[in-house]
Amino acid sequence: xxxxxxxxxxxRRGEFQCAHGGVVQTPVFMNVGTQAAIKGGLxxxxxxxxxxxxxxxxTYHLHLRPGDDVVRQMGGLHRFMRWDGPILTDSxxxxxxxLASLRKIKEEGVTFASHLDGHRIFMGPEESMxxxxxxxSDIAMAFDExxxxxxxxxYAKASCERTLRWLERCKKEHDRLNGLPGTVNPGQMLFGxxxxxxxxxLRIWHMQEIAKLDCDGYAIGxxxxxxxxxxxxEIIEAVEPYMPADKPRYLxxxxxxxxxxxxxxxxxxxxxxxxxxxxxxxGKLFTWQGTLNIKNAKYKLDDGPIDPQCDCPVCRQFSRxxxxxxxxxxxxxxxxxxxxxxxxFYNKLTQKIRDALDEGRFAAFRAEYSEKLSQKI
Amino acid sequence: xxxxxxxxxxxRRGEFQCAHGGVVQTPVFMNVGTQAAIKGGLxxxxxxxxxxxxxxxxTYHLHLRPGDDVVRQMGGLHRFMRWDGPILTDSxxxxxxxLASLRKIKEEGVTFASHLDGHRIFMGPEESMxxxxxxxSDIAMAFDExxxxxxxxxYAKASCERTLRWLERCKKEHDRLNGLPGTVNPGQMLFGxxxxxxxxxLRIWHMQEIAKLDCDGYAIGxxxxxxxxxxxxEIIEAVEPYMPADKPRYLxxxxxxxxxxxxxxxxxxxxxxxxxxxxxxxGKLFTWQGTLNIKNAKYKLDDGPIDPQCDCPVCRQFSRxxxxxxxxxxxxxxxxxxxxxxxxFYNKLTQKIRDALDEGRFAAFRAEYSEKLSQKI
Ligand SMILES: [Zn+2]
Ligand SMILES: [Zn+2]
Numbered sequence: 026x027x028x029x030x031x032x033x034x035x036x037r038r039g040e041f042q043c044a045h046g047g048v049v050q051t052p053v054f055m056n057v058g059t060q061a062a063i064k065g066g067l068x069x070x071x072x073x074x075x076x077x078x079x080x081x082x083x084t085y086h087l088h089l090r091p092g093d094d095v096v097r098q099m100g101g102l103h104r105f106m107r108w109d110g111p112i113l114t115d116s117x118x119x120x121x122x123x124l125a126s127l128r129k130i131k132e133e134g135v136t137f138a139s140h141l142d143g144h145r146i147f148m149g150p151e152e153s154m155x156x157x158x159x160x161x162s163d164i165a166m167a168f169d170e171x172x173x174x175x176x177x178x179x180y181a182k183a184s185c186e187r188t189l190r191w192l193e194r195c196k197k198e199h200d201r202l203n204g205l206p207g208t209v210n211p212g213q214m215l216f217g218x219x220x221x222x223x224x225x226x227l228r229i230w231h232m233q234e235i236a237k238l239d240c241d242g243y244a245i246g247x248x249x250x251x252x253x254x255x256x257x258x259e260i261i262e263a264v265e266p267y268m269p270a271d272k273p274r275y276l277x278x279x280x281x282x283x284x285x286x287x288x289x290x291x292x293x294x295x296x297x298x299x300x301x302x303x304x305x306x307x308g309k310l311f312t313w314q315g316t317l318n319i320k321n322a323k324y325k326l327d328d329g330p331i332d333p334q335c336d337c338p339v340c341r342q343f344s345r346x347x348x349x350x351x352x353x354x355x356x357x358x359x360x361x362x363x364x365x366x367x368x369x370f371y372n373k374l375t376q377k378i379r380d381a382l383d384e385g386r387f388a389a390f391r392a393e394y395s396e397k398l399s400q401k402i
Numbered sequence: 403x404x405x406x407x408x409x410x411x412x413x414r415r416g417e418f419q420c421a422h423g424g425v426v427q428t429p430v431f432m433n434v435g436t437q438a439a440i441k442g443g444l445x446x447x448x449x450x451x452x453x454x455x456x457x458x459x460x461t462y463h464l465h466l467r468p469g470d471d472v473v474r475q476m477g478g479l480h481r482f483m484r485w486d487g488p489i490l491t492d493s494x495x496x497x498x499x500x501l502a503s504l505r506k507i508k509e510e511g512v513t514f515a516s517h518l519d520g521h522r523i524f525m526g527p528e529e530s531m532x533x534x535x536x537x538x539s540d541i542a543m544a545f546d547e548x549x550x551x552x553x554x555x556x557y558a559k560a561s562c563e564r565t566l567r568w569l570e571r572c573k574k575e576h577d578r579l580n581g582l583p584g585t586v587n588p589g590q591m592l593f594g595x596x597x598x599x600x601x602x603x604l605r606i607w608h609m610q611e612i613a614k615l616d617c618d619g620y621a622i623g624x625x626x627x628x629x630x631x632x633x634x635x636e637i638i639e640a641v642e643p644y645m646p647a648d649k650p651r652y653l654x655x656x657x658x659x660x661x662x663x664x665x666x667x668x669x670x671x672x673x674x675x676x677x678x679x680x681x682x683x684x685g686k687l688f689t690w691q692g693t694l695n696i697k698n699a700k701y702k703l704d705d706g707p708i709d710p711q712c713d714c715p716v717c718r719q720f721s722r723x724x725x726x727x728x729x730x731x732x733x734x735x736x737x738x739x740x741x742x743x744x745x746x747f748y749n750k751l752t753q754k755i756r757d758a759l760d761e762g763r764f765a766a767f768r769a770e771y772s773e774k775l776s777q778k779i
Binding site: 060061062063064065066067068070086090091095098099100105106107325326328342343344346347349350351353354356357358359360361362 | 437438439440441442443444445447463467468472475476477482483484702703705719720721723724726727728730731733734735736737738739
């Protein structure tokens with residue numbers, strides 16, 4: 026399923042194959058389509074145009090709307106949204122712990138109130154697996170507790186012990202579901218999630234334990250949730266040696282272009298983040314010279330593309346002046362064009378990282394771009 | 403510029419050529435891009451995919467944002483929005499009389515407050531021509547007063563006398579601007595607008611007068627603004643014999659599919675309406691069986707396309723269940739897909755009307771579809 030084809034320091038150039046789509050080239054940035062659609066009015070067909078390799082949808086959101094039972098009856102998420110490439114679904118855990126209210130955590134799972142209409146929902150490891158099985162994604166994520174930073178050592182320890190027990194239950198249920206007749210995607214894989222807040226010893230202990238369960242890949246969760254960036258890097262460095270070398274590694278919810286380059290340098294293969302789409306909707310655009318705000322008055326008469334070095338469908342066709350006008354006029358087209366450009370930029374970023382790794386010049390790439398890409402121009 | 407190539411009763415099959423794009427086949431429905439963008443996140447490139455022949459932008463809106471001076475500096479509207487086909491701009495009159503507040507009408511023109519920030523603006527025939535010249539559209543519309551129905555005979559008479567004087571000034575200024583060195587589009591045409599509220603004698607008198615000015619085309623304005631549909635048809639029938647037979651005729655802001663079929667039957671060549679895009683944004687979709695509301699619960703598990711008879715990019719790819727989900731989840735993609743389908747439907751409607759005219763079976767087409775297309779299914 027996963028093969029490391031080249032290394033430079035801890036950075037890995039790999040190939041990954043799952044039940045849908047061709048070979049995924051890693052490092053890879055997954056494009057977030059929370060509710061089976063990409064914010065900003067992009068369809069699955071647009072994802073092809075902007076170089077997306079893996080689409081990521083949210084279990085919690087799809088369970089609420091349209092309901093995973095509906096998606097299952099419609100043939101699964103691939104068929105529902107007309108995306109034939111790989112799909113990863115998160116476990117719902119992050120949304121349960123960040124979006125829902127009136128949470129009650131027990132050993133069995135979590136009871137919480139829907140953020141939409143307040144109705145009570147129970148979700149535990151088995152429920153999360155069942156929902157993801159109904160969605161038929163290629164990669165299911167284990168149901169975990171995402172502890173907010175800072176957390177006490179005691180709480181973090183108890184939580185990641187429970188998350189380990191939950192992973193054991195996830196794996197059992199996942200195996201059972203994949204073996205059922207009529208399962209939407211019997212080739213669905215399961216990734217385990219490392220937790221342990223910002224405590225290296227907990228992180229390492231937890232990683233060692235979950236590694237024993239032989240998941241199809243391993244994620245580092247619970248980072249980029251409030252801790253300093255340096256702390257995040259230290260945690261990745263601490264836990265990385267204990268991650269199985271032959272399995273893909275996924276740093277969840279991260280991050281800036283710099284975070285991605287630095288994550289790759291520390292041995293990460295998979296990334297996802299809502300930042301490129303969210304920033305885009307506020308006019309904050311990434312370029313190879315740094316970030317810019319297209320709403321700025323200086324672009325009023327600028328006939329050039331958002332980024333002269335970008336060959337995305339937006340930069341090939343429209344001017345900064347036009348995109349700026351669309352934002353000022355509050356046209357939905359502004360969102361669409363900005364999101365297309367930013368997602369393309371992220372997909373291209375990982376492509377450039379891969380090219381650099383292929384050619385043994387990732388260190389030089391990192392030195393040139395890691396800081397530059399986050400600077401405002 | 404315009405040629406009637408076939409007639410069936412009063413219905414006309416024609417060809418129209420302007421400074422941009424190929425030959426426009428009429429009857430034609432113009433797709434509204436108020437602020438140089440189509441509501442729902444459609445770009446000029448999407449317009450090509452949905453069969454748009456002429457794009458229509460709004461002088462009033464573009465004067466406010468980004469400013470017609472900006473558009474001029476960016477090379478005109480075609481270059482600004484990257485649409486190389488024909489563009490018609492309205493005169494701003496309709497918005498001045500429907501959107502702006504604190505209006506003061508004098509012989510010179512109208513002083514009003516911007517609906518955006520309240521600043522005072524003066525617009526008369528010369529200003530409207532200057533703005534439209536800066537935009538560089540292919541068809542400029544004369545600056546007129548759009549009287550609300552019902553209006554008193556006295557007011558309507560005085561108003562359409564003034565609108566006649568304004569047209570004389572429009573024509574003079576338009577000729578002057580087209581002759582200036584550096585004019586964005588020296589091939590810009592001017593359409594006059596017939597007014598006279600719902601009084602046939604005023605309508606006819608006004609039409610006879612403006613016909614003498616030899617404009618490039620003639621519009622019927624001030625309809626579909628509150629009067630009964632039958633009244634609208636009666637006015638068209640009354641005024642049509644007085645419209646120059648060798649010039650295109652444009653029924654402004656109309657209407658439903660039925661209105662368009664009935665307009666064609668009464669000798670109209672050009673149409674525009676915000677209805678298909680506006681309805682789409684509320685989930686109201688046109689089909690060849692009638693109209694439907696895609697938000698309806700009955701489409702929850704419907705794997706078929708919006709309209710089995712439609713071959714638009716949306717119907718070729720997505721299901722009713724998916725589009726319904728996008729509306730329920732309040733995804734922008736819902737707007738985009740719905741607007742694409744509805745505009746495609748309108749463009750296809752005029753294509754089917756043209757095919758029927760070409761084949762001498764427009765009467766049969768009208769009998770089959772005029773009522774049906776407005777029925778709810
Ligand atoms: Zn770009
Ligand atoms: Zn369609």
